[in-house]
Amino acid sequence: MSMINYASREINCKIVYYGPGLGGKTTNLEHVYGRVQPNTRGKLISLATETERTLFFDFLPVDLGTIRGFKTRFHLYTVPGQVYYNASRKLILKGVDGIVYVADSQLERMEANLEAMQNLYDNMQEYGYDLTTMPFVVQYNKRDLPNAAPVTELQGALNPGWEVREPPKQRVTPDPYHAGENLIEQITSGEWVERAPYFEAVAVTGEGVFDTLKAVSKLVLKTLA
Amino acid sequence: MPVGAASWSFTEDDYGAILRSLQQFLYDSNARSALLVDRSGQLVATVGEPPQFDPTAFATLTAADFSANDQLARLIGETEFNSLFHQGEQESMYLVDIARRVILVILFDNRTTLGLVRLKVKHAVEELTRLFAEMFQRGRDQANPPNILAGAEDEIDRLFQ
Ligand SMILES: Nc1nc2c(ncn2[C@@H]2O[C@H](COP(=O)(O)OP(=O)(O)O)[C@@H](O)[C@H]2O)c(=O)[nH]1
Ligand SMILES: [Mg+2]
Helix, strand or coil, X not given: CCEEECCCCEEEEEEEEECCCCCCHHHHHHHHHHHCCHHHECCCEECCCCCCCCCCCEEEEEXXXXXXXXXXXXXXXXXXXXXXXXXXXXXXXXXXXXEEEEEECEHHHHHHHHHHHHHHHHHHHHHCCCHHHCCEEEEEECCCCCCECCHHHHHHHHCCCEECCCHXXXXXXXXXXXXXXXXXXXXXXXCEEECCCEEECECCCCECHHHHXXXXXXXXXXXXX | CCCCCCCEEECHHHHHHHHHHHHHHHHHHCCCEEEEEECCCCEEEEEECCXXXXXXXXXXXXXXXXXXXXXXXXXXXXXXXXXXXXXCCCCEEEEEEECCCEEEEEEECCCCCHHHHHHHHHHHHHHHHHHHXXXXXXXXXXXXXXXXXXXXXXXXXXXXX
């Protein structure tokens, strides 16, 4: 639920990093925290336990610049990874404007990835939010590891696309981030599908972290334009 | 119809009315400060003594606190806890729901009492409920959602180059 404050001339938006436990959500925020100018960000808050780094959420507010005289302020949240924290995961989604799904590319985490994706769809649906019509990007993290699954395999499993029914949207739409690929296209069955933009990342080194954040932030601001 | 979270906005007039209502409340109750936080964790307004803490962090934790307590209420068969009270040795806080959309947080110390704060907050809650109801209604009535960024696509692209 973006909030526009005409008195202080600020636009506030909420972005949630979702995904399986230990996939690198907290690491994404830590990298952002470490790289932006201190005067453009607030405190990084973590409600964590010893065993899992995130108990309730991590939170980081960042300013990404000014548009039309309005400061754009993004509130970044992560959710806890374990399913038994589902109540907290759901709470964090309240009022969300954009979602980053952080997948763990390691082959043996495929099931955990799928479970977290299904859980995301379910929780969004409970709020009446439709993931297919809101800012949503997918990040394949841990690309540095030797046991990382190929991106095409991850795309097939986690981001296979959803059907596009409205005729005006049934137009080939190139993926601005990957030459030669499309975000919206007609598949061999004749069906039109749309996929979420995706990014490869190595959150520990910061690779792909800002590309992901910028992409989702841009989508969020464009919903206001 | 795209369904995500709706956006909402407030004008300088709204903001002025909110501040006046809260200032009157602080004056009547002798509380130190009052903060308004929306349910998604964003700070809307602060009045009274400037807080000695990070208000953005405070707002986020407040919303989380309130949401967690909502769930607790449901577990014990209540629909919600309309207000919460946290008592400290010197400082206490009282949180109260406004129109299911925002949370009013009152910080007070031993210059006043919980009883007085609760008594005086009733009027402020009524006034704020009316103000927010109007603001949200206005949001719904608008043919288009807030379009301050209308036509700003290029500018948005440039921001993220
Ligand atoms: N090799 C590698 N390790 C990573 C990467 N990103 C995160 N990690 C590590 O994975 C572990 C879990 O990361 P964390 O951010 O806490 O995951 P979260 O549960 O999703 O918040 C930590 O030990 C990180 O250092 C990455 O891109 N590559
Ligand atoms: Mg974490």
